[in-house]
Amino acid sequence: MPDANFRVRAVSESPARVAVKARDFTMIVDEPPNLGGDDKGANPVEYVLAALAGCLNVVGYLVANEMGFQIDKLEIDVYGPLNPARFLGKSYEDRAGYKEITAEMRVDTDADEETLKKWVEAVEDRCPVTDNLVNSTPVRVLATSL
Amino acid sequence: MPDANFRVRAVSESPARVAVKARDFTMIVDEPPNLGGDDKGANPVEYVLAALAGCLNVVGYLVANEMGFQIDKLEIDVYGPLNPARFLGKSYEDRAGYKEITAEMRVDTDADEETLKKWVEAVEDRCPVTDNLVNSTPVRVLATSL
Numbered sequence: 001m002p003d004a005n006f007r008v009r010a011v012s013e014s015p016a017r018v019a020v021k022a023r024d025f026t027m028i029v030d031e032p033p034n035l036g037g038d039d040k041g042a043n044p045v046e047y048v049l050a051a052l053a054g055c056l057n058v059v060g061y062l063v064a065n066e067m068g069f070q071i072d073k074l075e076i077d078v079y080g081p082l083n084p085a086r087f088l089g090k091s092y093e094d095r096a097g098y099k100e101i102t103a104e105m106r107v108d109t110d111a112d113e114e115t116l117k118k119w120v121e122a123v124e125d126r127c128p129v130t131d132n133l134v135n136s137t138p139v140r141v142l143a144t145s146l
Numbered sequence: 147m148p149d150a151n152f153r154v155r156a157v158s159e160s161p162a163r164v165a166v167k168a169r170d171f172t173m174i175v176d177e178p179p180n181l182g183g184d185d186k187g188a189n190p191v192e193y194v195l196a197a198l199a200g201c202l203n204v205v206g207y208l209v210a211n212e213m214g215f216q217i218d219k220l221e222i223d224v225y226g227p228l229n230p231a232r233f234l235g236k237s238y239e240d241r242a243g244y245k246e247i248t249a250e251m252r253v254d255t256d257a258d259e260e261t262l263k264k265w266v267e268a269v270e271d272r273c274p275v276t277d278n279l280v281n282s283t284p285v286r287v288l289a290t291s292l
Contacts, residue, residue, distance in 0.1 A: 001236060006191050007225035010199035015207035018200050022192035029200030036204065044200035044275050045152050046168035051193035053156035054164050054175030056287065058182065058190065059233065061161035066235060073292065079153035087205065087272050089212060090147060097278035101285045108292040120289045125242065126233050129190050130285050132243035137279045139247045141202065143266045146219065146254040
């Protein structure tokens with residue numbers, strides 16, 4: 001199967017805000033006032049959690065379907081602690097990002113506990129966003145002066 | 147500096163779509179039809195790229211300000227290849243997520259090349275989203291049957 005290529009283009013609207021185009025969709029990423037923004041959208045690290053929630057949902061239904069059980073309802077809480085000190089340049093002791101992330105999936109289903117356990121393992125393994133967080137992903141940042 | 151806690155709550159609207167609440171913001175994460183969705187929003191892996199773009203923007207301005215130069219305009223292209231075979235359960239050879247991610251920052255500034263090089267290094271180090279991608283982040287997925 002060939003690789004798929006995904007791409008977005010972001011235009012800065014303020015020192016804390018970008019308008020990001022992905023195909024026909026526009027996503028506004030901003031910061032709350034205490035992190036220097038105008039609060040016109042969720043912030044970058046909330047976008048990470050949204051990405052993870054979306055991924056767990058789609059892979060969750062896909063794997064349940066393959067395993068032969070039905071999901072009638074699914075809610076997912078995703079959260080994690082992050083020390084903003086490094087981001088703000090105040091201390092370099094802690095890592096910049098989330099120290100850990102927890103996703104609580106509440107599933108309305110008749111699958112038993114053993115089945116759900118296997119389901120979660122497969123979902124974690126096959127979710128692209130989980131993979132990119134749990135395992136190291138090379139990120140190359142290039143800067144060009146206009 | 148104490149940790150900040152970020153959190154979202156996602157409600158499944160279809161097997162491929164969630165509505166994600168982060169504070170007062172709602173983000174719709176869906177998939178295009180070829181990946182099983184109704185295409186009502188960007189997809190999970192595009193959300194990852196949007197998160198990275200937003201992060202590079204806010205940290206970019208912050209660090210430029212500290213280094214004493216001005217950014218008049220900033221555009222960021224973010225892209226990467228991903229093989230959907232594992233996500234779709236067709237092959238387990240490749241990893242599930244992006245194999246690598248590239249961010250091209252086009253900066254309108256009078257800073258010289260040497261300064262921009264130092265700037266990019268600091269931005270990469272202090273951006274929470276870069277950190278969570280480049281370095282391993284523990285993700286705990288819990289499932290509860292309703």
